[in-house]
Amino acid sequence: MNQNPVFVGIDNYVAILSNNVFLRAMANTLYLTCVSVIFHLLLGLGFAMLLDTQVISPLTRALFRVIYILPWVFTASIIAILWRLMLNPNGVINYLLMWSGAVSEQIEWLSSRQVALHAVTFINIWAGYPFYMVSLLAGLQGIPADIYEAGKIDGANGWKSFRFITLPQLKPIIISLAMLDFIWTMQQFTLIWMTTGGGPIRTTEMLSTFTYKLAFSSYDFSLASTMAFIILLLSLFIALFYVRNQRATDE
Amino acid sequence: MNRVLSPTAHNLLIKILIIGGLILGALFAGFPVLWMVTSSFKSNTEIFAFPPRLITESFSFSAYREVLTNPQQLRFFFNSYVVSTFVTVFTVVVGILGGYSFSRYNFPLKKLLNLIIIGVQAVPPITLMIPYFGLIIALRLYDTYGALILTYMVFTLPYAIIMMTGYFNTLPRDLDEAVMIDGGSPAVALWRVLVPISLPGIVSVGVYTFMLAWNEFLFALTLTRTNEMRTVPVGIQLLMGQHSYEWNQMMAMSVLGSLPVLILFTIFQRYFIAGMSSGSVKG
Numbered sequence: 392m393n394q395n396p397v398f399v400g401i402d403n404y405v406a407i408l409s410n411n412v413f414l415r416a417m418a419n420t421l422y423l424t425c426v427s428v429i430f431h432l433l434l435g436l437g438f439a440m441l442l443d444t445q446v447i448s449p450l451t452r453a454l455f456r457v458i459y460i461l462p463w464v465f466t467a468s469i470i471a472i473l474w475r476l477m478l479n480p481n482g483v484i485n486y487l488l489m490w491s492g493a494v495s496e497q498i499e500w501l502s503s504r505q506v507a508l509h510a511v512t513f514i515n516i517w518a519g520y521p522f523y524m525v526s527l528l529a530g531l532q533g534i535p536a537d538i539y540e541a542g543k544i545d546g547a548n549g550w551k552s553f554r555f556i557t558l559p560q561l562k563p564i565i566i567s568l569a570m571l572d573f574i575w576t577m578q579q580f581t582l583i584w585m586t587t588g589g590g591p592i593r594t595t596e597m598l599s600t601f602t603y604k605l606a607f608s609s610y611d612f613s614l615a616s617t618m619a620f621i622i623l624l625l626s627l628f629i630a631l632f633y634v635r636n637q638r639a640t641d642e
Numbered sequence: 643m644n645r646v647l648s649p650t651a652h653n654l655l656i657k658i659l660i661i662g663g664l665i666l667g668a669l670f671a672g673f674p675v676l677w678m679v680t681s682s683f684k685s686n687t688e689i690f691a692f693p694p695r696l697i698t699e700s701f702s703f704s705a706y707r708e709v710l711t712n713p714q715q716l717r718f719f720f721n722s723y724v725v726s727t728f729v730t731v732f733t734v735v736v737g738i739l740g741g742y743s744f745s746r747y748n749f750p751l752k753k754l755l756n757l758i759i760i761g762v763q764a765v766p767p768i769t770l771m772i773p774y775f776g777l778i779i780a781l782r783l784y785d786t787y788g789a790l791i792l793t794y795m796v797f798t799l800p801y802a803i804i805m806m807t808g809y810f811n812t813l814p815r816d817l818d819e820a821v822m823i824d825g826g827s828p829a830v831a832l833w834r835v836l837v838p839i840s841l842p843g844i845v846s847v848g849v850y851t852f853m854l855a856w857n858e859f860l861f862a863l864t865l866t867r868t869n870e871m872r873t874v875p876v877g878i879q880l881l882m883g884q885h886s887y888e889w890n891q892m893m894a895m896s897v898l899g900s901l902p903v904l905i906l907f908t909i910f911q912r913y914f915i916a917g918m919s920s921g922s923v924k925g
Contacts, residue, residue, distance in 0.1 A: 438667055441663050447660075459667060459668070462675075466875055466899070466903070467857070467875075469875070469899060469900060472882075473674055474674070476678075476889055477677060486692070517671075521671075577766070578767065578768050580860055603860075606775070612772055612776075616772050619768060619771070619772055620769065622769050623765060626764060626765070626769075
């Protein structure tokens with residue numbers, strides 16, 4: 392520890408904001424977060440609506456519900472290891488894709504500069520949609536049946552009743568979920584650290600992994616703290632919107 | 643489409659589409675988990691066998707035997723159980739005490755304290771990694787159970803206190819007053835009357851806390867150094883370097899490492915999902 396700390400003003404912030412790796416990590420984090428939030432929402436809503444249909448018996452529905460929740464039960468480091476096995480160039484995913492003719496040669500999912508970022512985003516999507524599904528399913532079941540009845544009388548069926556009844560009813564939940572997810576995914580560390588470690592050549596470097604490396608690989612604790620504070624500001628910024636949205640729905 | 647098909651054919655088509663969607667979704671969600679479980683029963687040489695198969699001739703429990711007889715890996719599990727259990731017990735006790743005082747007493751700075759507790763929940767763990775690293779070193783707790791237990795409680799306590807405050811708020815004050823009239827102290831009112839009634843809430847806080855502590859990775863990685871102190875999530879990672887990818891053992895360890903959470907999740911599914919989604923679902 393330095394016995395004579397020096398106050399450096401905003402020097403650290405100038406250094407970090409002009410750092411190429413930081414800008415790269417920022418762009419990667421935004422990509423991971425935005426794509427994850429969108430697909431979490433699409434998958435979560437899709438699965439919730441499938442589970443909400445009356446076509447299948449309650450027992451089958453309960454079985455599917457358990458299967459759909461499965462990814463939620465596993466911790467990020469275990470999910471990372473599992474997908475490293477599945478996405479291994481000699482692994483089962485490549486085999487299935489080649490067998491079906493979708494690709495003609497083995498893909499280096501996690502070590503190719505072109506696909507690694509998409510691959511980790513896919514893993515994060517797989518790991519995170521059940522939270523949306525569970526919340527949206529509760530939301531769907533909370534929509535009073537007579538709204539749909541009234542809609543039917545006015546001629547709203549299928550797509551129209553989804554567009555004009557289901558979506559507006561779920562809107563507060565969707566906004567809350569998206570904001571929470573944005574905060575959580577922005578700081579996703581374990582999954583990235585244990586699949587690619589930010590590589591190859593920084594193509595999957597995130598704000599979180601870069602902060603960790605600055606602190607514990609380069610021992611540059613002051614720059615790392617600067618990064619950490621930027622992440623904190625971003626999170627608080629979104630949390631502020633979340634709280635305002637919660638207040639609005641409470642009233 | 644309605645005009646081309648008769649109503650029954652139309653309904654049948656919708657039914658087929660829904661069932662097809664359900665099955666595709668189940669493959670997407672379930673196949674990786676199935677692959678994890680079946681791989682843990684393979685021999686390491688057959689992990690990447692071509693063509694891949696779910697069940698191979700070498701089906702055996704040897705990967706589990708390896709993991710469960712290796713003192714190193716048993717130590718990871720032991721550490722995880724110690725840390726998670728202590729975090730859960732301390733969190734539940736402090737959560738009950740904190741919830742009780744927030745619910746029943748007025749004291750200076752109550753609003754500010756409440757605001758801080760809620761605010762801490764919005765702080766990402768990665769931003770606290772560096773200050774806590776310095777603090778833990780200064781307290782000479784680096785590479786000890788204490789380091790993990792103390793830092794995990796920073797993240798489990800706010801939820802516990804908020805939940806318990808809410809729970810106690812739903813219980814009428816007449817309960818406490820009846821105890822006081824009979825000559826009991828507030829402690830008697832809390833532990834003999836309020837706590838037994840609040841057991842469902844306490845259990846859900848406990849389960850949530852245990853799962854959070856069991857799964858934690860970042861602080862376990864930064865605040866411990868020796869293999870004697872590593873927990874399961876970090877320990878699995880070490881298995882990769884040391885043994886040049888013993889995939890079947892890593893999968894066996896993943897299954898074993900997920901079992902406690904899986905069991906808790908299955909038993910307390912209702913509580914847990916209600917608690918997790920109460921923040922985002924209104925009515």
